[in-house]
Amino acid sequence: MDLLIISGGNPLSGTVAVSGSKNGTLPLLAASVLINGETILENVPDIYDVGTMIQMLRALGVKCTFIAPGTLKIDASDIQTASAPYDLVRRMRGSFYVAGALLGRLGQAQVPLPGGCVIGSRPVNFHINGFKALGADVEEKYGVMQAQASQLRGAKIFMEPRTRSVGATINILLAAVLAEGRTIIENASREPEVIACEQFLKQCGADISNGQGARLIINGVDELHGCRFRSIPDRMEVGTFLYATAVAGGDVTIQGSQPQHMDMVVRKLRNAGMKLEVAADSIRIVADRRPEAVDVITAPYPGFPTDLQPAHGVLASLANGTSIIEETIFDARFNYIDEIIRMGASAKVVGQVAIFKGTAKLSGAPVEATDIRAGAALVMAGLAAEGQTEIDGVHFLDRGYETLTSKLQSLGARIVRRGRADTQEALCLA
Ligand code: EPU
Numbered sequence: 001m002d003l004l005i006i007s008g009g010n011p012l013s014g015t016v017a018v019s020g021s022k023n024g025t026l027p028l029l030a031a032s033v034l035i036n037g038e039t040i041l042e043n044v045p046d047i048y049d050v051g052t053m054i055q056m057l058r059a060l061g062v063k064c065t066f067i068a069p070g071t072l073k074i075d076a077s078d079i080q081t082a083s084a085p086y087d088l089v090r091r092m093r094g095s096f097y098v099a100g101a102l103l104g105r106l107g108q109a110q111v112p113l114p115g116g117c118v119i120g121s122r123p124v125n126f127h128i129n130g131f132k133a134l135g136a137d138v139e140e141k142y143g144v145m146q147a148q149a150s151q152l153r154g155a156k157i158f159m160e161p162r163t164r165s166v167g168a169t170i171n172i173l174l175a176a177v178l179a180e181g182r183t184i185i186e187n188a189s190r191e192p193e194v195i196a197c198e199q200f201l202k203q204c205g206a207d208i209s210n211g212q213g214a215r216l217i218i219n220g221v222d223e224l225h226g227c228r229f230r231s232i233p234d235r236m237e238v239g240t241f242l243y244a245t246a247v248a249g250g251d252v253t254i255q256g257s258q259p260q261h262m263d264m265v266v267r268k269l270r271n272a273g274m275k276l277e278v279a280a281d282s283i284r285i286v287a288d289r290r291p292e293a294v295d296v297i298t299a300p301y302p303g304f305p306t307d308l309q310p311a312h313g314v315l316a317s318l319a320n321g322t323s324i325i326e327e328t329i330f331d332a333r334f335n336y337i338d339e340i341i342r343m344g345a346s347a348k349v350v351g352q353v354a355i356f357k358g359t360a361k362l363s364g365a366p367v368e369a370t371d372i373r374a375g376a377a378l379v380m381a382g383l384a385a386e387g388q389t390e391i392d393g394v395h396f397l398d399r400g401y402e403t404l405t406s407k408l409q410s411l412g413a414r415i416v417r418r419g420r421a422d423t424q425e426a427l428c429l430a
Helices: 022-034 048-059 086-091 093-106 125-133 166-176 192-203 235-248 259-271 306-318 335-341 372-384 394-400 404-410 424-429
Strands: 003-007 012-017 038-042 063-068 071-075 108-112 137-141 144-148 156-158 182-186 207-210 216-219 228-230 250-255 275-278 282-287 322-326 346-350 353-357 366-368 388-392 414-418
Touching: 003 372, 003 394, 012 235, 012 404, 022 038, 022 048, 022 071, 022 093, 022 166, 022 192, 048 063, 048 086, 048 093, 048 394, 086 093, 086 108, 093 108, 093 125, 093 144, 093 166, 125 137, 125 144, 125 156, 125 166, 166 182, 166 192, 166 216, 192 207, 192 228, 235 250, 235 259, 235 282, 235 306, 235 372, 235 404, 259 275, 259 282, 306 322, 306 335, 306 346, 306 353, 306 372, 335 346, 335 366, 335 372, 366 372, 372 388, 372 394, 372 404, 372 414, 404 414
Parallel strands: 012 250, 038 228, 156 182, 366 388
Antiparallel strands: 003 388, 003 414, 038 071, 063 071, 108 144, 137 144, 182 216, 207 216, 250 282, 275 282, 322 353, 346 353
């Protein structure tokens, strides 16, 4: 297993380009199953989770070919099966998106139920209830969701505003675009990744519009045609570089981002005393002081993203004062805290709330990443800490970050990867 080794205490400086979004690209890959023809996706990040989804599409009989770096041609004309392999669903929960797409395209889907997850219990009941509302017969047997419908029909589907689901919104959308009649999703998730999926489907001929508030109106169409579409920039990667600079210090410009997706994060960092300059497609952060303590409550977009909660925890552990972080989306997303406590952070977790008493310095230590965002937070802690940090569990970072090590090196970070180089690029280009 690879390790990341960081010698901390070095400020970051320079310009870094953001890659395509993991959570924005996975739904597009699944959505291409709905299209009886060729689709070209651009800005596809070379990361492990995208590789897994490409393997999933190939297992279904969908042709996927990289025609240039980051540009993927997908042809689902000859889709062969509605059964998704367990090994791929097990690796990545996002692969459950093929359920809605297969149901929409073939009128059936056999997709293993994703199991537990280190960041919390992550059931798929909202997805399944949505498929049922659209008229599918769904059985959960032997660990597999088996759904079928001779004809899906539009329906009105409600989500609770506080527990709206990104994944269920996308899965229901994928099932509904080719259904007969009108589907309305009340309190649909409005994350940029969901909206990108809607835009892609519209460009392929789907009839999707927005009603008042977070109402999504989908009028079923007979078929979709292929298109060329560019995946949105990864707002979590943008946030990762912003927070890394905020805690390590320095002056960094993140290029190719869509700053309008970052409003809440920019606000929190400004409240923490960071200087941020927001331009049309870039954000510059100047971090020339110790951060001030700032409280955060995670919430669906446009609230503060749960995926950057661990990053804010690192900032809070170094801030001047006491910060309170409340995690409202996932029930086990404070795992990283025990690791940063080993680096000298002072924090206490009470249920879904973590209280951080800021300390002026962290010290390097061997630590272990338990998921993608916990891993990114440990990298930030390592960059800020005095001495050497060794991060185990690097494969989690490979799931969601493209060339993170070399991007940080280009900003002056003293970070190296030790061990076998990852072979994902070879897999994706196969
Ligand atoms: N939920 C249910 N039932 C469902 C679906 C969700 O109870 O059927 C609950 C979940 O357990 C959770 C909450 O609803 O407590 C929100 O979950 P949601 O469905 O919105 O999350 P997701 O679709 O599983 C995506 C991202 C996550 C990101 C969340 C929240 C992808 C592939 N994953 O997950 O990203 O944290 O939305 O924004 O898009 C990551 O990238 O590291 C990551 C975990």
